[in-house]
Amino acid sequence: MKNKIFLYLFVFAALIALYQFVSTNNLQKSFQSDINRMKTEIMALEDSLQQSQLRILDMQYFSLENNDDALAYYDHLNLENPVRYIEDKLLETNEQKGNNPLVPYDGMEGDFKINKIKVLNHKWLLADFSDGKYWGDLVIKYELKDDLAVDFTLMDHLLYARSN
Incomplete structure (x- = not known):
């Protein structure tokens, strides 16, 4: 067992x-x-x-942040972030009553204001504008002066046709 x-x-x-x-x-x-x-x-x-x-x-290829030759133009100005400074100066143009003075169109649903900005180099930038319903693009030439003033000159513009 x-x-x-x-x-x-x-x-x-x-x-x-x-x-x-x-x-x-x-x-x-x-x-x-x-x-x-x-x-x-x-x-x-x-x-x-x-x-x-x-x-x-x-x-990022066409970008001021990655272009050392273009950034060299601003060495003497002691700007910590030249791109941000230029973008801020351009956005200040939105503060005027009515359409942004750089936008050559009258707003249809409101005032055209600049929304997005891409600083390409030490001379040019691209900007997007809109009135909330219609939108377009701008090519702007700018000059950052020694006194930190910025002059903007519209080179070309485009307003997109709205499709329903």
């Missing part, structure tokens, strides 16, 4: 060990497939990130 109990215990322990081995093996295969899937996803995300970084570098 004692021998049969030990035999049953041995068989039971062997079955538990076999079950543990199989389930651990399946768990390991599952983890390995998850790891492989995650590696593939990480590689795809890294490629996407690299493409995004290249796109950002492309967009």
Whole structure:
């Protein structure tokens, strides 16, 4: 009787060990497939990130912040951030009552005001304007003087046709 109990215990322990081995093996295969899937996803995300970084570098190509030769024009002025200074001066033209004086159109749904600005270099900038419903773009030549005054000259403009 004692021998049969030990035999049953041995068989039971062997079955538990076999079950543990199989389930651990399946768990390991599952983890390995998850790891492989995650590696593939990480590689795809890294490629996407690299493409995004290249796109950002492309967009920043025409930018005063990344143009050392153009920034050299402002070394003597001791401006911490010339781009921000120029943008602020241009946005100050919005404070006048009515349309912005640089926008050559009369607002149809309100006053045309400048919204977005992209300073290209030490001479030119692009600006977006809108009255809330209609919008357009401006190419502006500017000159930052030694007394920190900024003169803006409209070079070209475009008003987009509104499509319903």
